[in-house]
Amino acid sequence: MSEYKQDILNYGDDVNDFDSSPFESLRMLHDRTNIHMVQNKLEFEEKVLLGYYDLKLIENANKMVKRLRNVYDFKLSDENKIPHEQWWWHLNKIAEGMMDFGISTEKGKAI
Template identity: 30%
Template structure:
């Protein structure tokens, strides 16, 4: 369980709007890093990461509002599979994200 600490930190930071947008943008980078190593994760880690995704989706509009000072989501070059870089489209309902929470 190499990734549980990072996943927990990600979960805790998703709705922490007391920090600067530049600090908050780091959660998107962390989520992208987690995406790269997801194939190495245990089922428990994957489940916890999906909980992060659910929380991020629930707070998409607030995250978008907070992060707009530090990042222009309209100009993202990230692939649509990394939907967290497309929060504008997600919050407007233009990009649908389907998650499947697996029980372990």
């Protein structure tokens, strides 16, 4: 197990957690960004697991956006020019069907 597996597992717990505070959900977005920064260091199985949890977050996008709106203004994602490859910061657009979440056919990329 690499040093990042536990971070991925924690993220996976958070994408389905609607009982904790909305601030914990906001922390989850920061955690996902941290994982994104090291994704080239992830083992194949970890990338697959991360993709699975990402799809779970997308599946829960509407519910998660409602929770996050209490503590985060999604307009800040555009104002701060957060790139769309960090789609979790634009989850509101995904929930509204206004943004693709990044299926790629580039060599070496699945999501």
